[in-house]
Amino acid sequence: MEFTPQQSQCLWKLHTASEMGPVNTKVLDREVFDLWVSLIMHSDYVEQRSALIYLCGILSYDLKNKQWRRPANFTPILAGIQYCTRVIMLEYALLFKHRLMFSSLQAVDPMVTFKHVRDRWLVDGEPTPFNYIHKLLNYGMGAVKHSRSKDRVRWSVDGQIMYLDSLALDSNAWRKFIQELFEATEGFMSEHLLRQDNCVSDVGPLRYYR
Numbered sequence: 001m002e003f004t005p006q007q008s009q010c011l012w013k014l015h016t017a018s019e020m021g022p023v024n025t026k027v028l029d030r031e032v033f034d035l036w037v038s039l040i041m042h043s044d045y046v047e048q049r050s051a052l053i054y055l056c057g058i059l060s061y062d063l064k065n066k067q068w069r070r071p072a073n074f075t076p077i078l079a080g081i082q083y084c085t086r087v088i089m090l091e092y093a094l095l096f097k098h099r100l101m102f103s104s105l106q107a108v109d110p111m112v113t114f115k116h117v118r119d120r121w122l123v124d125g126e127p128t129p130f131n132y133i134h135k136l137l138n139y140g141m142g143a144v145k146h147s148r149s150k151d152r153v154r155w156s157v158d159g160q161i162m163y164l165d166s167l168a169l170d171s172n173a174w175r176k177f178i179q180e181l182f183e184a185t186e187g188f189m190s191e192h193l194l195r196q197d198n199c200v201s202d203v204g205p206l207r208y209y210r
Contacts, residue, residue: 001055002048010035037092040085044127052129056081056136071147075140082133086122093117 003011014031017024039052059077062069069077093114122130154163162169 001051003051004038004042004046004048007035007038007042007048007051010038033088033091036084036088040089040129041121042129050129050132052081053132056133071140071143075137075144078133078137078140082130082137085130085133089117089122090114 010031014028014035017027017031039050042050042052044050056078060069060074061067062073093116094110120126121128124131124134152165155161156163160171162171162174
C-alpha cells in the first residue's frame with residue numbers, strides 16, 4: 001500500500017498520539033479524521049496509488065471462504081465506505097478552520113464552501129477514490145439485479161437440521177424449546193394471573209381478571 005507524503009505524515013502523527021503516554025481520545029479522533037480526509041482527497045494523477053482503492057480491493061476478497069465476494073455481499077461494504085466518505089467530507093468542508101482555505105471565494109454561506117469540496121472530491125467522473133467506489137458500487141448493484149441471491153436457509157438431507165447462513169438449528173431441539181417455552185409461560189400465568197386474590201368476578205365457568 002502506497003501513501004503520499006501528506007498521508008505518511010498523518011500516519012506518523014496518529015502513531016505518535018497513540019504511543020505517547022495516556023491516550024487522549026480527542027487527539028486520536030482528530031488524527032484519524034485528518035488521515036481519512038487525506039485518503040479521500042487523493043488524485044489519480046499523483047505518483048502513489050490510492051490506499052483507499054487498495055483497501056476496497058482487499059475487502060472484496062472473502063478470507064473465510066477463500067474466494068471473491070459476490071456482488072450481493074460486496075456492495076453493502078462499498079455502500080458503507082461511500083456513506084462514511086460523504087459524512088467525513090461534509091464535516092471537513094463545514095469546519096471553520098477549513099473554511100479559511102477558501103477565503104478567496106468569500107463564502108459566507110457554508111453551502112458554497114461545501115459545494116466547492118463536493119464538486120472536486122464527491123462526484124462521478126473526477127479522478128478520485130470516490131469516483132472509483134461509486135462506479136464499482138453501481139456496477140455491483142446492476143449485477144445483483146441480474147443474479148440469483150444465495151439461499152440463507154437450507155436443510156440437511158434427513159430434514160432434521162436447518163441451516164440459517166452458517167448457524168445450525170436442530171429441529172427436535174427447536175420443537176423442545178417451543179414446548180418448554182409454552183409450559184413456562186403457562187406456569188407463570190397460573191402462578192401470577194390466575195390466583196384467587198386477582199379474581200374480580202365469577203360468571204359461571206368464566207372469570208374476569210385484572
